Amino acid sequence: MNVIVIVPDDHSRRAMGAYGDKLVLTPNFDQLAEDGILFTNAYAAAPVCSPSRAALLSGQYPSQVGVHDFLMLNEKYKDRGLNTSALIYPQVLKQNGYVTGMIGKWHLGTAPERHPLKRGFDYFVGYEQDLAPYNPILDVNGVTQEIKGHTSDIFVKYAKEFLNDNKDNQFSLNISFREPQRPWDQVPKQDLDAVSHIDPIVPERDGVDTEWLKKMTRNNYAAIHALDRAVGEVVAEVERLGIADKTIIFYVGDHGMLIGHHGYFGRGAVGVIAGDEVVGSENIANLYDEAIKIPMIIKWPGVVKENIVINTSVSNTDVYPTILSMLDINLSGINNLVGQDLTSFIKSENDDDRAVFAEYNMENFGNAKLRMVRLGDYKLIKRFGLNAKSELVDELYNLATDPDEEQNLIADGSSAQIIKRLEDLLYQHMKEINDPAL
Structure with a gap:
């Protein structure tokens, strides 16, 4: 079996048809959920980018692997990032004969020893923290260059190339899309047009401009539409290549996004909305569900039936051991994993209670x-x-x-x-x- 792990940037769990939003346009996500397993209570290990991504790749909590807040591109962070001693799952897959690819956001350290090509990936096209929506500067297998187009379309192009080159190999591909990170209105016209008619339902809070909030939410829907369209293209390419029956697909959010909820705007680090402005931007820490709960869908063809809903609380630390179990790779020699293998929950559709944890050490703006x-x-x-x-x-x-x-x-x-x-x-x-x- 092959495995594709798709991670968005700032995709709130609520903003998907499969999770009950009747206004957002996510036909490809909704189809993925119908074809697979939808987790209703999935949590990120942290409510901001770097620590959450570190947890997914390492199967450990962020504080265990040296990542506390999101990494910034300054001198303070030049020697910081995901501990090189942490064995991440692409390294394990590579050791077991898989061709490993990474496309998109890394955000786990800029030092040479932390480069994805040194951390178990055979192939890397991506960036560290910030990226322009159009004509981005990308690292293409160690060579920095400008690539023309919109990031969602660019990442799909490289994903298709990787899939075509490796359709006859065992492979693992991580695609970390930029969307729906702000600015939300910087997406192709077709995505803006698709949502232009929507009148979003938004939180009503004293002191918050409701029309501004609706505009922001509509723009967020546009970015999510671009993301949905991109994911749909990747899934369609897997089907076109005739490898769908041997390719597991994970869709796992990195964290949520508050858009007026509790009067805040942001992820785990938020600012207060005053009228049509955000005051303080990222200087208040929170672990509300809107920040920490994530969409999580798994398509596991040939093993479990379709359209399964699991209400058990799970964590993105669980992705690592679950992937290895699905691929029949022995977990016994891998130390420090705290994530749990979810295959038993999936196969039995078990909804037993289980404690899940999350953490956030704010360092950057507070x-x-x-x-x-x-x-x-x-x-x-x-x-x-x-x-x-x-x-x-x-x-x-x-x-x-x-x-x-x-x-x-x-x-x-x-x-x-x-x-x-x-x-x-x-x-x-x-x-x-x-x-x-x-």
């Missing part, structure tokens, strides 16, 4: 150490390194009765038992991974 645990309907967020009492800074939500996380139950006396249980799980997890927040 200082914060947030940790999260979810078990069943309840979600606890704790802040470390502060002098205030926990009932003033921590959060507890019942996601069954309060899915929008508007009612913080942390100071509710009747919640003491569930808080204790979740705290015990969280502290046990933090000790197991040697979390520096302790």
